[in-house]
Amino acid sequence: MKQEKEVLYGLYDDEEILLGAVKAAKAEHLEIMDVFTPFPVHGLDEALELEESRLHIAGFIYGAIGTLTAFLFMTWVFTRDWPIIFGGKPYWSVPAFIPITFELTVLFSAIGMTVSFFTVCGMAPGRTNPTLDDRITDDKFCIAFDAAGAGEDMLNRLRSFFSQTGASEVHLKTI
Amino acid sequence: MEEKFVFDSKKRWVLGSGMILGLLCMLITFFKDDELHTRFWTNYLHNTVFFVGIALMSLFILAAFTTAFAGWSTLIKRVWEAYALFLVPGLVLLLVLIIGVWGHWHHLYHWADAEAVKTDKVMFGKSGFLNKYWYTFGTIIVVGAWIYFAQRIRKYSVEEDANGPGEDFSYHRKIRTLSVIFLPIAGFSSAAMVWQWVMSLDAHWYSTLFAWYSGSSWFLAAIALTILLIIYLKAQGYMPKVTANHLHDLGKYLFGISVFWTYLWFSQYMLIWYANVGEETIYFRERLDNYKPLFFLNLLFNFVAPFFVLMRNDTKRKVGTMVFASIVVFVGHWLDFFLMVKPGARLTALEAMAHHAGEVHDAASHGSGLPFAMGFSFPGLLELGTMFGFLCLFLYMAFTQLAKASLVPKNDPYLEESLHHHVV
Numbered sequence: 001m002k003q004e005k006e007v008l009y010g011l012y013d014d015e016e017i018l019l020g021a022v023k024a025a026k027a028e029h030l031e032i033m034d035v036f037t038p039f040p041v042h043g044l045d046e047a048l049e050l051e052e053s054r055l056h057i058a059g060f061i062y063g064a065i066g067t068l069t070a071f072l073f074m075t076w077v078f079t080r081d082w083p084i085i086f087g088g089k090p091y092w093s094v095p096a097f098i099p100i101t102f103e104l105t106v107l108f109s110a111i112g113m114t115v116s117f118f119t120v121c122g123m124a125p126g127r128t129n130p131t132l133d134d135r136i137t138d139d140k141f142c143i144a145f146d147a148a149g150a151g152e153d154m155l156n157r158l159r160s161f162f163s164q165t166g167a168s169e170v171h172l173k174t175i
Numbered sequence: 176m177e178e179k180f181v182f183d184s185k186k187r188w189v190l191g192s193g194m195i196l197g198l199l200c201m202l203i204t205f206f207k208d209d210e211l212h213t214r215f216w217t218n219y220l221h222n223t224v225f226f227v228g229i230a231l232m233s234l235f236i237l238a239a240f241t242t243a244f245a246g247w248s249t250l251i252k253r254v255w256e257a258y259a260l261f262l263v264p265g266l267v268l269l270l271v272l273i274i275g276v277w278g279h280w281h282h283l284y285h286w287a288d289a290e291a292v293k294t295d296k297v298m299f300g301k302s303g304f305l306n307k308y309w310y311t312f313g314t315i316i317v318v319g320a321w322i323y324f325a326q327r328i329r330k331y332s333v334e335e336d337a338n339g340p341g342e343d344f345s346y347h348r349k350i351r352t353l354s355v356i357f358l359p360i361a362g363f364s365s366a367a368m369v370w371q372w373v374m375s376l377d378a379h380w381y382s383t384l385f386a387w388y389s390g391s392s393w394f395l396a397a398i399a400l401t402i403l404l405i406i407y408l409k410a411q412g413y414m415p416k417v418t419a420n421h422l423h424d425l426g427k428y429l430f431g432i433s434v435f436w437t438y439l440w441f442s443q444y445m446l447i448w449y450a451n452v453g454e455e456t457i458y459f460r461e462r463l464d465n466y467k468p469l470f471f472l473n474l475l476f477n478f479v480a481p482f483f484v485l486m487r488n489d490t491k492r493k494v495g496t497m498v499f500a501s502i503v504v505f506v507g508h509w510l511d512f513f514l515m516v517k518p519g520a521r522l523t524a525l526e527a528m529a530h531h532a533g534e535v536h537d538a539a540s541h542g543s544g545l546p547f548a549m550g551f552s553f554p555g556l557l558e559l560g561t562m563f564g565f566l567c568l569f570l571y572m573a574f575t576q577l578a579k580a581s582l583v584p585k586n587d588p589y590l591e592e593s594l595h596h597h598v599v
Binding site for chain 2: 042043045052056060087088089095096098099
C-alpha cells in the first residue's frame with residue numbers, strides 16, 4: 001500500500017540558519033512535519049521539542065531478557081538436564097557462566113534495538129522510502145511541512161515563512 | 176577568561192588539620208602495632224601507592240586527551256595538571272618506603288628478606304627483578320621520568336597562558352610531542368612499578384593482568400576525584416563555564432572504565448579459578464577465606480553501584496548522583512587497593528614474626544582461618560583517618576598548584592571547542 005503525501009519543503013544552506021528557522025516556526029505555531037539534516041545538529045532536538053528517545057529503555061529490557069535467558073538456560077542445562085563435571089568444578093559454576101551471559105546480554109540488546117529501530121522507522125528489507133531531495137544527505141538542511149489539504153492561504157503563509165527565514169529553495173512535492 | 180583560584184587561609188586550615196588528623200592516626204597505628212609495625216607500614220604503602228597512582232593517571236589523562244585531539248576537556252585540564260604534580264611529593268613518600276627496605280624499618284616485602292630468598296626457589300627465580308636495587312632505582316628513575324613529563328607539560332601550558340598560543344600553536348605542539356612520548360613510557364613503566372610496589376607483596380604470586388587491573392583502578396579514582404573537585408569548585412563559584420555537558424562526559428568515563436575494571440577484575444579471577452593452579456589460586460583463596468566481606472564489597476562498590484547509578488543519561492548530568500557515584504567509586508578503589516596490599520603483607524609479617532619466635536613455619540599453611548584483625552580484615556577508623564590525611568595532603572598540593580595559574584587555560588587552541596561542548 002502506498003500512501004501519497006503532499007509536502008512543502010524548504011532547503012537551507014547552513015545549520016545555523018536552519019536552527020533559527022525552526023525556532024521561528026515554533027514561535028509562529030507552524031506545525032513542522034519533519035526536519036532533515038546531513039549530520040546531527042546540536043540543539044535541534046530541543047528546538048523541535050522532541051521527546052527523548054525511549055530506545056535505550058527498550059535496549060535495557062532486551063539486555064535483561066538476554067541476561068536471564070543465558071543464565072537460566074545454562075543453569076538448567078548444567079544442573080538438571082545434562083550435568084557434567086568440568087575440571088572438578090561444581091555443576092553450578094557461576095564464573096564460567098558469566099562470559100556467555102554477557103555475550104547474550106549484548107546480543108539481545110543489540111538485535112532488539114536494531115529491530116525496534118527499524119520497526120519504528122518503518123524500514124524493512126525491500127521497502128523503499130521516498131526521499132524529498134537527494135541533497136538532504138549531502139549539503140542541504142530541510143524543513144518539511146505537511147501540505148495535504150492545505151489551502152492557498154496556508155501555502156502562501158508557509159512560502160513567505162521560508163523566504164523570511166532565508167531558505168534557498170522551496171518546493172512542493174508529492175511523494 | 177582569566178580566572179584565579181584563591182587558596183585562602185580557611186582552606187589551608189581545613190586541609191592542614193586534616194593532615195594533622197591523618198598524622199595522628201598514623202602515630203596511633205604505629206604505637207598500637209605489632210613488633211614489625213605491619214599495620215602502620217601497610218597503611219603507608221597503600222595510601223602512598225594509591226595517591227601516586229591518581230597523580231600518574233591524571234598525567235596519563237592529560238597526555239591521552241592531548242594525543243587524541245580531545246577538545247571538550249580543555250576547560251578542566253588545569254585540575255589534572257595540578258593532580259599530576261603530586262608526583263613530586265609522591266616520590267618523597269616513596270623514598271621513605273625505599274629507605275625502609277634498606278634500613279629494615281618495615282617487613283612488607285618477602286623478597287627483601289635475603290635469607291628467605293636463598294632457600295625459596297620461586298623467590299630466588301624472581302630475584303633478578305624483585306630486589307632492592309630494582310625497587311630503589313626503578314622507582315626513582317621511573318617516577319622521576321613521570322615528574323619530568325608532568326612538569327614540562329605544565330610549564331608549556333602555563334607559558335601558553337602568558338605568551339599566547341605561539342606561532343603555529345607552538346606551545347600546544349610541544350605539549351603534544353611530550354604527550355605522545357609519555358604514553359608508551361607510562362604504559363610500560365607503570366606496569367613495572369605496580370609489580371614492584373604492590374604485586375610483589377604476594378611474592379610467590381603473579382598475574383599478567385595485574386597491571387591493567389590496578390591501573391584502571393587508579394584511573395577511576397582519578398576520575399572520581401576530578402569530578403568531586405570540579406563540583407566543589409563550581410559550588411565555590413569557580414569554573415562557571417563548566418557545564419552539565421562536561422560533567423556528563425566525565426560521568427561516561429566513570430561508568431565506562433568501571434565496566435572495564437570489572438572486566439579485568441573478572442578476567443583475572445575467572446582464568447585463575449578455571450585453571451586451578453595452586454600457586455595462582457592462593458591469591459584468591461586467601462582473600463575469599465579471610466577477607467570475604469571486603470571481597471564482595473569491592474564488586475558492589477566498583478561495579479554494581481556505578482553501573483546502575485550511572486547507566487542513565489540524566490544521572491551523569493546531575494550533581495547529586497555524580498557526587499554519590501564518585502564517592503562510592505573513590506572509596507571502592509581505595510578498598511580495592513586495600514585488598515591488594517593487606518593480605519600479602521600480613522602473611523609476610525606473620526611468617527617473619529613466627530620465624531623470629533623460632534617456630535617452624537610452613538608456606539602451605541597460609542590461609543586457613545586467620546583471626547579477624549582490625550586494619551587487616553577490614554579497614555578501621557585508623558585506616559580511614561590515614562586515608563583522610565593523605566587525601567588532604569593530596570588536595571593541599573593540588574590547590575597550591577591550582578592557585579598558581581589561571582583555572583581557564585585561556586590560550587589553549589581547543590578552548591573554544593570546550594566552551595561549546597554539547598552532548599545529547
